[in-house]
Amino acid sequence: MKSVILRAGTRYLAGLLLIFSVYMLLRGHNEPGGGFIGGLVGATGFVIYVIASGAEEARKALRVQPQNIAMVGLGIALFAGLFAAPFGDALFTGQWLFIGATEDDKGFPLSTVLVFDIGVYMVVFGSVLALVLAMEEEI
C-alpha cells in the first residue's frame, strides 16, 4: 500500500494522534479518557504509520522495541503500586501530593495514580504495537 498521499498525510496524523493520546491519558481522571484509551489512541497513530510506510520505517521511528515499552510500563505500574508501602498503606493505595495547596484551592495535584495510569498507557501501547509489527513483518 504505497500511496504518496497517505504517507504524507499520516506523518501529521500520527503525530497528532500521539499528542491526542497523551491528552487523553492526562485528562482521564476527571473526563473520559485514561491510560487504556490513551494507549489505544497512541497505538492507532502508529498503526496508521505502519500501514502507510511499512513496519521497518515504523520501527525506526519508534526507536525502541515495542515489547520493551510494554515491559517498562508494567514495571512503572508495579512501582506505583509498591509506592504505597513506605507510607504504611495497603499496596496500590493512591498517594497524593498537592503542590501549593491553600484553604480554597487544593493546588496542583500529583499522584501515584497518574504514574500507574502512565504504566497502563505504555503497556497497552507497547503490546498492541508489538503484535501489529510482528504480524506485519511475519505475513
Next chain:
Amino acid sequence: MAEAKGSGNGLTGNGWVGVVPVTFAGALFAWFAQFLPAVSAGEVLRWSMPWIPSQGVEIAFLVDGLSLTFALLISGIGTLVLLYSNTYLAGHHHYARFALFLTAFMVSMLGLVLADDLILLFVFWELTTFTSYLLIGFGHEAEKSRRNALQALFVTGAGGLAFLAGLILLGFAGGTTSISGIIAQGDAIKEHALYLPIFVTLLAGAFTKSAQVPFHFWLPNAMAAPTPVSAFLHSATMVKAGVYFLARLHPSLSGTDVWFAVLTILGAITMLLASFLALRQTDLKQALAYTTLMALGALVLFLGMETGYAMTAFATFLIVHSLYKASLFLIVGCIDKATGTREAEYLGGLARLMPFTAAFAALAAMSMAGFPPFIGFIGKELKYYGALAVAEEPVLVAGAVLIANALMLAVAGVVSFRPFWTKPANPAPKQAKEAPWQMLAGPAILATLGAIFGLFPDLLEDGLVGATVVSLTGDAREVKELKLWAGINMPLILSIATFILGIILYVFHRQARTALDRFFSVTPDFDARWDGFLEGLKALAGWQTLLIQNGKLTTYLFATFAVIAGGIFAAFAARGLPELNLTFADLGWKKASLAALMVAGCVLTAITSSRIAAIASLGVVGIAVALVFIVFSAPDVAITQLLVETLVVVLVAVVMLRLPLLPPARFRAAHAALSVAVGAAVTLVMLAVLASPLDRRLTDYFEVTSWPEAYGRNIVNVILVDFRALDTFGEIAVVVIAALSAYALLRTTKGISR
C-alpha cells in the same frame, strides 16, 4: 584424572564443596541422636506452627520411635555416603551439583519421616521424587540414565497423584490433616465409609514409591545412578518412604481383611520374585538392587500383620537391612572403582589386594545372610517368629520367608564372598588396590554396627526397636525380646534349614542362574511392557492431538463457539428461561436505526463472498455498538470500543488479506446457524441479567466516594487506577504476557514457514 585424584593421594578432591555437605549431614545426625534417650524412654516430641489455619493445616514435626529410627538412618547413612561420594566422585566436574542434589534429597527425606501433617508430608514426598529423579539421571549424558530416571519419575509421580487423593480423603475422613490426630482416633478410619478408596489410593502411592509388585520394575533400573546414590536411595531412604508411610498409618489402617490380604500377598510375591531375580544377576549392583526389593517386600509383608512379633520383626529388619545394604552397595562401589567392573564373572581373589574391603564385606554379608552373632541373625529369627504368628496360613508365610532368606544367603555369597575369596573366571580390566579410607569408613562403621547390635541386642531392644514398636502398636508390652540364643525352637530349626538351603543354592548358583534365565525368559518382562505402555500412550496422544488440533482455524473457532452456545443453552435448560420483558415502546429512531445497522452488518458479513467486504461489515457492527454506548452516555466505553474495533479491523485485515485464498466462498449454512445460536444465547443471557433488578450499591458507593476519596470525577477511570488498581495491574500483566507470547510465536514460525 578423577581416578588419580581420588584414589592416588587418598585425599578428597572437591574442596569445601565436598566437606560442607558431610559436616551438615553429620551435624543433623548428632542433633537427632540427642533425642535418643528421651524417645527410648517413651517420649513423643512435637513441634508445630500454623501454615494454612483456615484448613487446619500445620507445619508440624513429630519425633517418636518410628520417625527417629528413620531420621537416624537417613542422616547417619547420609553422612557416610556423602563422605564416600566426595572420594568416589573426586574431581567430577559436576560434584557441586551432585552434593546439592544428594543433600536436598536427604533433607526432603528427613522432612518426610518427621512430618506430622498429611499435606506437609505430601510436599516432602514429592520433593524426594524430584530429587531422586535428578540423582538417578545424574549421568545425563547417557541415554539409559535419562530413560531410567524418567521411568522412576513417571512411576513414582503417578503414584504420588493417587497418594495425594488418598491423603485428601484421609484428611476428610479423619476430620484433620494432623497425622497424630488421625492415629489418636483409633479405629474411626477403619470403620469409615471411605476406608476402601483411602486404602487403595494410599497403597498405590506407597507401592510405587517402595517398588512393590507390580511396580517393582523401576528400582533396578534406578541403578543407573552413581553407586553412592544407589546405596543411599535404595537402601535406607527413598524406597523406604512407602514402607515408612504404611508403618506410620499402621495403627489407623491395619487390621482389616483387605489390609492383611493385600499387604501380605503382594509383599510375599515381591519378596520371592525379587529373591529369584537377585540370584539371576551377574552384575553385583543389580543383584543388590533386587535384594533391596526383597527386603521391601518382607517389610510390607510384616506390616500386613498386627502381632507384636511382626512389628518387632519389622523394626529390627528395617535397621538390619539399612546397615548391611548400604555397606554392601558402598563396597560394590569400591570394587567397581578398583577393578573397573562389577561383573561377578570377572572378579575374584580380591581379598589379597583389598584386605579391608574384603573384611567389611564379609561382616556385612554375614549379617545379610543371617549368621550368628550378627544382628541379621536376630532379624531372621524374628522374621520366623513373626511369620509363625500369622493367624492364617503361617506355614505358607514362613515357607516364603524361608525361601527368600535362603536366596539372600546365596546372593550374599555371590556379592561378597566370591569376588574376594575365589579365583576369577576371567581377568578384571584393572589391577585392583585398596580403597582410600573415606570410602572404607562407611562400610566399616555400618558393618561393625551390625556385629555390635548382634552381640548386644539390648541396645536396640531398649532403644530404637522398642520405641518403634511402641509407635506402631502403642503398647510397650508388644516389644518382643531380641536375643541370639532363645533355645531350640521352631525359628531356630527354620534358621538351620535356611543355612543348609542357602549354602546349597550358593554352591549351585551358576546352574540355578541358567534355570532361572530359562524361566524368566518366558514370563512377562515388566520393563519391556513399560516401554510398550509409553509407546501406546504417545500414539494415543498423537491420535487425539491430530483429531482435535487439526490446524484449521475454522475448526477451532467453530468448536469454541459451539461450546459457548451449548453451555449457555444447557444452563437455561437446567434452570428455566428467565421472564422476558420484551417491549419496544421506548425504542426511538436513534436506537432503531442503530439496531438496523447492526443487523445489516451481520447479514452482509454472512453472505458476502469478498473478504474485505466481510471485514468492513464486521467493523460496521462494532462501530454501531460503540454508537449504542454513546446513546446510553457511556463515553469511556464508547471510545474504547471504537478504538479496539478500529485496531481489530486493521489486524484482521492484515492477516486475512494475505492468507491463501480459499475456494470461492459459498454460503456456509453451519457457520451461519452457529452464529445465530451464539447470538441468541448471548441475547438470552443479557435479557436474563436485565430481568433481575440492578443492584446499585457499588455504583452508589463509587459515585459518592470517587471525588472526596480518590480526587477523580471519572468514575470508570478512578475504579481502574485506584479502587481496583490491583485488578488492573493483573490485567495489564496479562496483556503483556499475551503480546509477548504472540510475538514469540510469530517469530518462531518465521523460519519454518519460509
